[in-house]
Amino acid sequence: MPIVILILEALQKRLLENHPAGVPINEELGRRYAGYRGEQILDYYTKYLPLQKHHFIFHDLRLPISSEAFFQIDTLILTPYYLLVFEGNHMAGKLFFEPKQLIRELNNMEESFPDPIVQVKNQQYFLKLLLKKYSFPFLPSDAFVVITNPKSIILLNPDYKEVLEKVIRPQALRFNFELLEKKYVNSILSHNELEKISEVLLQLHTPDEPDVLAQYGLNKSEIIPGIYCEKCGQFSVNRIKRFWRCHICNKKAEKAFIQALIDYRLLISTTITNREFRQFFGVDSIHVASKMLNSLNLPTRGERRHRKYELSLVYLLSLL
Structure with a gap:
């Protein structure tokens, strides 16, 4: 697509x-x-x-x-x-x-x-x-x-x-x-x-990836953060006891986490830091965020608090 x-x-x-x-x-x-x-x-x-x-x-x-x-x-x-x-x-x-x-x-x-x-x-x-x-x-x-x-x-x-x-x-x-x-x-x-x-x-071949936010005069601050539940149509998915789960319908939504990361890649940035991950996904713990990011085997650059995880769109889509 x-x-x-x-x-x-x-x-x-x-x-x-x-x-x-x-x-x-x-x-x-x-x-x-x-x-x-x-x-x-x-x-x-x-x-x-x-x-x-x-x-x-x-x-x-x-x-x-x-x-x-x-x-x-x-x-x-x-x-x-x-x-x-x-x-x-x-x-x-x-x-x-x-x-x-x-x-x-x-x-x-x-x-x-x-x-x-x-x-x-x-x-x-x-x-x-x-x-x-x-x-x-x-x-x-x-x-x-x-x-x-x-x-x-x-x-x-x-x-x-x-x-x-x-x-x-x-x-x-x-x-x-x-x-x-x-x-x-x-x-x-x-x-x-x-x-x-x-x-x-x-x-x-150079795929076209237009700056759609600029096209519509939008700021990144207008993008709603969080993880979307397809069933409820709300940003109601939270990390509960090691699982992503909707707090409205109680449905487990592990793929919704990947989809949210894809949305971040498409709308915000091609890289993400631990801090940015916590802010967008509503995760409080630095260690939990680090563990989750490392589990995806994403390429990184920089060390410790300067580490950035590179978000390959092709790779993330393959995880869905």
């Missing part, structure tokens, strides 16, 4: 119920969920393409244009013969594809969005530049916008011919893929070159 969704979920849970930022956060979370659902649909259909033995499929690649700018690819298929770029779109409503913009009509309201055809062609272009920068052989490429929402209606401007070629439904992926297999028949990359490109792309 994209990191930004995890951040928004944590933020939604840890703000006061009537906080002014609550509504826009909920709206953004809804949009992110829809986009993620579209990515899952695209991933499902991509998985069943009749690809040859040597290929790589990448999802949600975020690659550098410069030291400060990035471009993102929803799905990239890398083969010895060609590159294939997919841009997923899960918008609901009527979608009018015009040159330079997409107009969406939903609930009797019209909104304008950047043209996804231009977006996917830009991704295709920047990817070519990146491969050229690393002196890889030139690979032909194609790109498609995949409309993943089954209820959306695609409306065409007859003067915008590219829509017919570039905008497809996920069910048409196999058909278009078979056409490409017939179009690109010359193997350009060796197996080693294919592996090397894959390694470079993974090394360059």
Whole structure:
């Protein structure tokens, strides 16, 4: 799941119920969920393409244009013969594809969005530049916008011919893929070159972790500390006789402690000290806090009261 969704979920849970930022956060979370659902649909259909033995499929690649700018690819298929770029779109409503913009009509309201055809062609272009920068052989490429929402209606401007070629439904992926297999028949990359490109792309991939608190003008002091009980919907989990337990419903909640640490990592800091742990988790004893932190086998830096525990998001998620 994209990191930004995890951040928004944590933020939604840890703000006061009537906080002014609550509504826009909920709206953004809804949009992110829809986009993620579209990515899952695209991933499902991509998985069943009749690809040859040597290929790589990448999802949600975020690659550098410069030291400060990035471009993102929803799905990239890398083969010895060609590159294939997919841009997923899960918008609901009527979608009018015009040159330079997409107009969406939903609930009797019209909104304008950047043209996804231009977006996917830009991704295709920047990817070519990146491969050229690393002196890889030139690979032909194609790109498609995949409309993943089954209820959306695609409306065409007859003067915008590219829509017919570039905008497809996920069910048409196999058909278009078979056409490409017939179009690109010359193997350009060796197996080693294919592996090397894959390694470079993974090394360059930089997951997007936006500063959502700054985006909504929030201060870390507004984040509600404590451990959340999913059953009660309250920050009612305490350390009772060596166990984390909700004092309202009495349910044991060992995983809730890990989830709270993940929330801390997403919203507060990538490191935590013994003192910060006690403040956020409501633990009085320095020794108990130290024992709990050490039990997680987290990497540390510094000694004694200056010790900081490094919170790896990937590692913490694996503990759930």
